[in-house]
Every structure is written in C-alpha cells, then in structure tokens.
Amino acid sequence: MAGGGATGGSVQSETYREARTLLLLPAWVTLGLLTLAPLMIMLIYSFLTKEFRGGVIWEFSLEAYDQFFFDRGLFGDEPPKIEWTYIGIFWRSIWQAGAATILSLLIGFPTAYFIATRPERQRALWVFLVTIPYWVNLLIRTVSMKFLLRDEGPLNDGLMSIGLISEPLGIVNTNLAVQLGLFYSYLPFMVLPIYAAVERYNFALSEAASDLYAPRWAVLRRIVIPSVKPGIIAGCILVFVPSLGSFLAPDLLGGAKTFMIGSLIEEQFKGNAGNWPFGAAASMILLTMVLILLMVFARQSRKEEA
Amino acid sequence: MPQDTDIAIDVQGAVKRYGTFTALKTISLSIRDNEFFTLLGPSGCGKTTLLRMIAGFEDVTEGAIYLYGDEIDALPPYKRPVNTVFQNYALFPHMNVLDNVGFGLEMLGQSKSETRARAGEALEMVQLSQFAARKPSQLSGGQQQRVALARALAPRPKVLLLDEPLSALDLKLRKAMQVELKHLQLETGITFIFVTHDQEEALTMSDRIAVMSSGELQQLGNAREIYEQPRNVFVADFIGDTNLMQVTVDAVADGRAECHLGGAHRLTCDAVGGIGAGAKVHMSLRPERLFLSADPVDANSLKGRVREMIYIGTDIATIVDLDGGPQFTVRSSNSSRGNARVFEPGTEVAINMEQGAARLLID
Numbered sequence: 239m240a241g242g243g244a245t246g247g248s249v250q251s252e253t254y255r256e257a258r259t260l261l262l263l264p265a266w267v268t269l270g271l272l273t274l275a276p277l278m279i280m281l282i283y284s285f286l287t288k289e290f291r292g293g294v295i296w297e298f299s300l301e302a303y304d305q306f307f308f309d310r311g312l313f314g315d316e317p318p319k320i321e322w323t324y325i326g327i328f329w330r331s332i333w334q335a336g337a338a339t340i341l342s343l344l345i346g347f348p349t350a351y352f353i354a355t356r357p358e359r360q361r362a363l364w365v366f367l368v369t370i371p372y373w374v375n376l377l378i379r380t381v382s383m384k385f386l387l388r389d390e391g392p393l394n395d396g397l398m399s400i401g402l403i404s405e406p407l408g409i410v411n412t413n414l415a416v417q418l419g420l421f422y423s424y425l426p427f428m429v430l431p432i433y434a435a436v437e438r439y440n441f442a443l444s445e446a447a448s449d450l451y452a453p454r455w456a457v458l459r460r461i462v463i464p465s466v467k468p469g470i471i472a473g474c475i476l477v478f479v480p481s482l483g484s485f486l487a488p489d490l491l492g493g494a495k496t497f498m499i500g501s502l503i504e505e506q507f508k509g510n511a512g513n514w515p516f517g518a519a520a521s522m523i524l525l526t527m528v529l530i531l532l533m534v535f536a537r538q539s540r541k542e543e544a
Numbered sequence: 545m546p547q548d549t550d551i552a553i554d555v556q557g558a559v560k561r562y563g564t565f566t567a568l569k570t571i572s573l574s575i576r577d578n579e580f581f582t583l584l585g586p587s588g589c590g591k592t593t594l595l596r597m598i599a600g601f602e603d604v605t606e607g608a609i610y611l612y613g614d615e616i617d618a619l620p621p622y623k624r625p626v627n628t629v630f631q632n633y634a635l636f637p638h639m640n641v642l643d644n645v646g647f648g649l650e651m652l653g654q655s656k657s658e659t660r661a662r663a664g665e666a667l668e669m670v671q672l673s674q675f676a677a678r679k680p681s682q683l684s685g686g687q688q689q690r691v692a693l694a695r696a697l698a699p700r701p702k703v704l705l706l707d708e709p710l711s712a713l714d715l716k717l718r719k720a721m722q723v724e725l726k727h728l729q730l731e732t733g734i735t736f737i738f739v740t741h742d743q744e745e746a747l748t749m750s751d752r753i754a755v756m757s758s759g760e761l762q763q764l765g766n767a768r769e770i771y772e773q774p775r776n777v778f779v780a781d782f783i784g785d786t787n788l789m790q791v792t793v794d795a796v797a798d799g800r801a802e803c804h805l806g807g808a809h810r811l812t813c814d815a816v817g818g819i820g821a822g823a824k825v826h827m828s829l830r831p832e833r834l835f836l837s838a839d840p841v842d843a844n845s846l847k848g849r850v851r852e853m854i855y856i857g858t859d860i861a862t863i864v865d866l867d868g869g870p871q872f873t874v875r876s877s878n879s880s881r882g883n884a885r886v887f888e889p890g891t892e893v894a895i896n897m898e899q900g901a902a903r904l905l906i907d
Contacts, residue, residue: 445601446634448621450648450699460647464638 277525284518291510302519324502324520328527331498334413334488335481338420339428342477343470345421346428350469351462353429354436361437368429376423380490383419384410387491411493419487420477427476435469436462471535479528499524549612552577552703552735553598557607558617560593560759567593569759570607575703575737576752577612580729582738584746585756586782591739594756595705598737599628611702622651626703627696631711633688635680641691642667642676648699666698667691669728686717693725697732704729706738710745722749743783747771755779772830777905780828787829789870793904795821801904803827807868811844813902826905831875833901836862836887840894844902847894848872850887862887864895 284302286294304310307325308318353364371379385391389406397403409415443465447457463470485500492498499520506517553575560568568590575581583591596602598609600621609617616624627648636644646663654662667673670690680688689709696704706725710718726749729736740746746753747767755762755770755778763775774780781788791803794810801815805827819825840847848864851871857878864872872895887893 440634442630442632442634443636445621446628446630446636447647447651449599449601449626449628450695451622451651452647453620453622453651456651461636 280518280521284515284522286515288513288515292507292512292514294514299515302513302515305516306519306523327497327502328499328523330496331482331500334416334496334498335420335478335484337413337417338424338481339474339478341417341421342425342428343474346425346473347432347470350429350432351436353433354439355441365430365433369426372426376486379422380419380486383422383487384415384491387415387418410491411496413492413496415491416488416496416498419491420481420484423484423487424477424480427480428473431472431476432466432469435466435472439465468539471539475532475535478531482528483524550577551575551610552579552612553737554610554613555594555598555607556610558594558597558604558609559606560590560597560602561605567759568597571756571759571761572607573754573761573764575735578733578735580726580736580738580749580751582740582746582750582753583756584740584743584753584782585762586741588758589756590759591741591756592707593759595628595707595737595739598703599626599705600624625699625701626705627699627701628705628707629692629696629709631708633680633692633709635688635691635695637680639679640676641672641678641680641683644680644691645695645698648695652699663694663698666694669697669731670694670724686713686721689713689721693728697728697734700732701734703735703737706736708739708741710740711742718745725749747783755782757782774828774903774905777826777828777907780826780903780905785831785873785875787831787834787870787872789827789829791825791827791904793819793821793823793825803902803904805846805866805869807866809846809866809869811846811897811902813904814900816904816906818906819904826907828903828905829872829897829901831861831873832859832877833898834872834874835876835896835898836864836874836893837896838893841896845894845896846872847892850889850891850893852889853886860886862893864893866895 283294285298285300287297287299287301289295304318305321307321309321310316310318349368353361353368356364386393387409388394389408389410393409394403394406397407398405409418439462443461444457447461448454452460482498483500483503485498485504488496488498488501489504503517503520503524506512506514506520551574555571555573555575558568558571559566571590571594583594585591593602597604597617600616600619600623604617607617608615611624611626636647639647642660642663645666646659649659649662664673664676667676670693672687672690672694675683675687675691680691683691689712692709709725710721713721722745725736725738738746738749747770750767752764752766753770754764757778763770763779765773770779771783774783777788780786789805791805794802794804796802796815796819799815800812801819802810802812804810813827836850837845846866846869848866848869850862851865852863854861854863855878856875859875860878862874862876864874866872874895
C-alpha cells in the first residue's frame with residue numbers, strides 16, 4: 239500500500255512538471271525567437287565576410303571589427319593605426335544621448351513630482367496628458383520638431399517678435415537640435431518611472447526633514463531624491479539607451495557633424511552601399527557598451543541598498 | 545502680548561478652516577514651561593491639527609501662536625525651534641540610525657564632530673547606542689520609536705511635539721514607553737506636548753490635559769480634575785468609565801440638588817451653578833466610588849437587584865438594575881480587603897455612594 243501511495247505522488251508531481259513546462263513554453267519560445275535568435279544572427283553576421291551589394295559571404299572574418307578599430311590605409315597594406323572615426327561617432331552618440339537624458343531629467347523630474355502631488359483623482363488625467371503626444375508616430379513628431387526649430391519656425395519667430403533675439407538661432411543641424419529631438423522622443427520614459435516612485439514616496443519624510451530645520455532645497459536633495467532614486471535611475475536608463483541607438487532624430491534634425499551610431503548602423507543595411515558584417519559588428523559593440531553600463535548601474539544600486 | 549517666560553506655547557484664538565469645514569474653533573490655551581501637556585480627544589477632534597499648527601505644517605486661519613513670547617505662526621517649520629515625533633516615526637529609510645538622529649543638528653549647521661557627538665548622546669539617552677550603524681528597517685517598532693524620539697530631542701528643541709507616538713506599539717511596550725517618556729521629559733526639562741486618543745495614557749503621564757472634541761476645548765486641568773470633576777457630559781463619558789444618566793432636578797436648596805432618577809429613585813448631590821429646579825440634565829457616577837451592601841447605609845442609597853457579575857481581574861464589576869430606573873455598574877476591588885462583598889445575580893442590594901460621587905453635568 240505504501241509503495242502504491244508513493245507511486246501516486248510521483249505521478250502527480252510528474253503531471254505538475256509537465257504542466258509547468260507547457261505553461262512556460264510560450265515565454266521560452268518568445269524569448270528564444272524574438273530575443274536570442276536575432277542576437278545570435280547578428281553575432282554570426284558580424285564575423286562573416288561582406289558581399290559588395292549587401293548581404294554576406296559565409297566565410298569567417300574579423301574584418302568588420304578590424305575596420306571598426308583600426309586604420310590600415312586606403313589599400314589595407316599599411317601598419318595598423320587606431321581608427322578614430324567610429325570611436326568618435328560612438329563618443330558623440332554617448333554625449334548626445336547623455337545630454338538628452340540630463341535634459342529629460344531636468345524637465346521630467348519636476349513634471350513627475352507635480353503629477354504625483356496632485357489630488358489622486360487628477361493624476362490619471364495628467365499622466366494621460368503627458369502620454370498623448372506619443373500616440374503620434376515618432377517620425378511625424380521628429381519632422382514636426384524640425385518645423386518648430388527651423389529659422390523660419392515659430393520658435394525663432396516668437397523669440398524675435400518679443401525682441402529676445404535679433405536673428406534666427408540656427409538650431410537645426412546642430413547638436414542642440416538632436417538633443418532636443420531625442421529629449422522629446424523619450425520624455426515619457428523619464429516621467430513615468432519617476433512618477434511611480436514619487437507616488438510611493440512617504441511625504442511624512444519631507445515633513446520630518448523640514449521639522450528638523452531642513453529648508454526646501456535640503457529636503458529635496460537629502461530626502462526626496464535619495465528616496466526616489468530607483469525611479470530616477472530607471473528613467474535615465476530608459477531614455478539613455480534608446481537615445482544612444484536612435485537614428486531618426488540625428489538624421490532629420492542634425493547634419494553631417496551630428497552623425498550618431500544609429501545612423502552609422504542604419505547606413506550599413508540600406509541600399510547596395512552597405513556592409514552587413516560591419517553594421518552587425520557596430521551593433522554588437524553598442525550592445526556590449528550598454529550592457530556594461532547597465533551592470534555598473536545595477537552594482538551601484540545594490541551597493542547602496544546593502 | 546504674552547511676555548511671560550513661564551509660558552512655553554500660547555495659543556490665542558486659533559482657528560483652522562479647510563474651505564467651509566472648520567477643524568478647529570477658536571482655541572485658546574497656554575502651555576507652561578517644562579510641562580508634560582496632553583491634547584486628548586477622539587479622532588477628528590482637532591488635536592492633531594492643533595499640534596501640526598504648532599509645528600508649522602498647517603497654517604493658522606485666524607489667531608496666533610506664541611513660543612516663549614515670540615509669534616511663530618507665520619514661520620515655516622524649519623525655522624521653528626520645536627521638533628516632532630511622528631505617529632509612524634517617519635525615519636529616513638536611506639540613512640542609518642546615527643545619521644537620522646544627527647540630521648537636525650546637521651541642518652542647524654553644527655560641525656560634523658559636534659553632530660556625531662550629540663547624536664550619539666541622544667541615542668544613549670534612549671539606550672540604542674549599539675544600533676547606530678543600522679538602517680531603520682532593521683529595527684523593531686519599539687526601537688524605531690526610540691530613534692524617532694532621539695532624533696527629535698537631539699537638536700534640543702524648546703518644545704517637543706509628540707503625535708500619538710505610542711499608538712503603533714503593543715500594550716506592554718506602550719506601558720514601558722509611557723514611563724520612559726515621562727522620565728525623559730523630567731530629565732531634559734523640555735516642554736512636551738503629547739497628542740493621544742488614549743485617556744489612560746493621558747492620565748498616567750500628563751501634568752495637565754486638554755480634552756478636545758469637535759474642534760473645541762472641552763476642559764483643561766490636571767488628571768485628577770479631569771477625572772473627578774468633569775465639566776460636561778463629553779468629558780465625563782470620554783475619561784474613564786462612568787454611570788451616565790439623565791436626571792430631573794426636583795429642587796435646589798442649601799447648595800444641594802435633589803434629583804429624580806426615574807421610578808421611585810431619588811438622591812441628593814452638590815448643586816451646580818446654572819442648573820436649577822426642573823432642569824433635565826446628566827449625572828455622572830464613577831463605578832468605583834459606589835459600593836454595594838445588603839441594606840441601605842444612608843438616605844442616598846438606591847435599592848436594586850443584581851443582574852450580572854463580571855470578573856475583570858483587578859476588579860469585579862456588578863451590574864445592578866434599579867426598578868423603574870436606570871442600570872448601574874458598581875466596581876469593587878478584587879481583594880480580601882476589598883470594599884464590598886460579592887453579590888450573586890438576583891440578589892436584592894443597596895447601591896451606596898461615597899461623598900461627592902454623584903456629579904451633575906452641563907451638556
């Protein structure tokens with residue numbers, strides 16, 4: 239009898255295990271097909287030889303990475319020097335995305351704080367208002383941005399009509415235009431996580447701090463910001479990462495001097511002039527950089543929690 | 545303009561309105577220097593609002609608040625030399641215990657070493673020195689409570705405000721903290737303003753108590769006055785247990801009022817100004833100031849029948865029905881030296897009262 243009981247138990251747990259596998263299957267398939275497989279394809283392509291009209295030849299090659307980091311002269315026969323062109327583009331991208339992130343934080347934090355401190359019934363409406371513009375296609379929003387910023391656009395017209403400036407600022411095709419474009423593209427990704435954090439914040443802590451002689455700035459700096467830091471970090475990552483790889487804003491709002499990684503990669507796959515392995519390699523390098531960045535952030539916040 | 549330095553906090557005609565709702569109706573009271581002062585009342589009575597007005601978290605709609613003669617009601621909280629112990633402690637979760645306690649000193653511009661030294665002293669005062677490096681989340685509720693106390697005391701405020709600080713603690717811990725708070729107050733010589741809805745807590749700790757209800761001050765006095773000479777029905781009912789009953793005053797003569805309790809039951813008690821013959825008013829009789837006997841002991845004894853006996857531990861409560869009159873609860877101490885014998889349900893008994901036990905109340 240005892241043996242029969244044990245068998246029954248194991249049958250049950252086997253069923254359970256099967257059911258669990260079955261239930262987890264969609265998640266595994268999704269992850270595998272949509273995340274791992276494309277990544278693997280990209281990784282493999284970055285180590286293949288380029289075909290001149292786009293596409294690849296199935297021969298192993300380190301050429302793409304070599305081209306990214308080293309300059310071997312026009313005919314490839316000179317001793318290798320460091321190739322600064324692409325590293326420069328990466329550096330500029332980091333700087334552009336960083337500036338856009340800081341701009342988003344400066345505008346997004348007060349916005350999120352404002353929304354979170356409205357009466358509870360009003361908050362949903364405010365969040366809704368923040369997200370409405372993002373129902374419009376990114377391309378259209380970016381083009382519209384160009385119309386707003388251009389020399390004959392409402393920004394310059396307005397500033398000139400109130401006499402603040404005497405001639406157009408010439409923002410379009412500058413770094414600033416790209417930063418503004420990126421900032422506007424991803425602002426809600428900054429506002430929403432900070433809003434969620436501020437909403438959970440215990441405002442009695444602000445009262446306690448001001449009771450303990452902290453003026454408003456000290457309350458914000460010493461109590462509020464440290465308390466909502468996870469939201470701020472999440473917002474910064476969510477704005478910085480897509481900004482880094484973005485190509486719409488730099489293409490439409492910037493010029494030759496504002497070329498960013500996203501555009502570099504885009505070009506490698508567009509038309510017949512591209513270089514697929516090189517584009518894949520640049521993507522892998524970008525991915526590695528982002529991962530390292532996230533790991534540093536994660537370690538930092540874990541250290542602070544301890 | 546009060547210049548009296550014996551007065552720590554002087555509230556003069558303070559009113560608080562939220563839109564059309566009046567939370568506080570013209571409160572005036574003076575809290576003395578070095579006093580343990582309690583604001584007591586049920587939730588929604590305005591006691592916390594008054595405390596928050598003193599702290600600076602709420603504006604004063606009308607009236608003024610003075611701290612040792614200086615008007616403070618227009619100052620922001622961080623410019624008032626008063627500190628608060630919050631109901632749920634409001635400890636800063638990202639700072640360790642020592643930094644929490646030192647925060648006020650740091651904001652006052654004390655040097656790092658001075659801040660550390662004085663925060664350490666404050667922690668020592670609440671016996672938590674060994675927890676200085678912990679985060680608040682690693683402490684028990686009682687320990688967090690002490691940290692909150694140390695944090696509020698460390699800057700040596702002129703007045704310490706305590707907003708129901710013990711309400712989240714269990715009974716045993718609460719009793720221990722009551723004693724500790726009282727000791728801290730005596731030790732530091734700081735004026736404490738304590739807000740609570742727990743009348744026993746108020747009676748145990750306070751030098752003086754302000755009983756509040758519906759935004760109004762009902763009575764101000766020390767524990768004995770509040771308990772033994774309640775001014776009105778609310779105070780008598782809110783503080784302790786009492787037999788509260790409607791009576792009709794038949795006659796008033798020689799400072800005594802003859803009252804009719806219903807049925808054939810009458811008793812005389814001290815007359816109260818403003819209550820004349822024919823008045824229908826309330827009377828309060830504290831259960832412990834009554835005692836039972838088989839036969840009446842004087843003219844004020846009431847005859848009744850025991851309905852129920854309740855064993856409380858320290859006391860025995862006997863519920864007695866008066867024929868055609870109200871029901872009484874009589875409490876006697878549960879000891880062999882106790883003031884009464886035990887009467888079984890159904891027994892005929894007489895309810896007798898100590899001198900001054902029956903009090904007429906204004907409504």
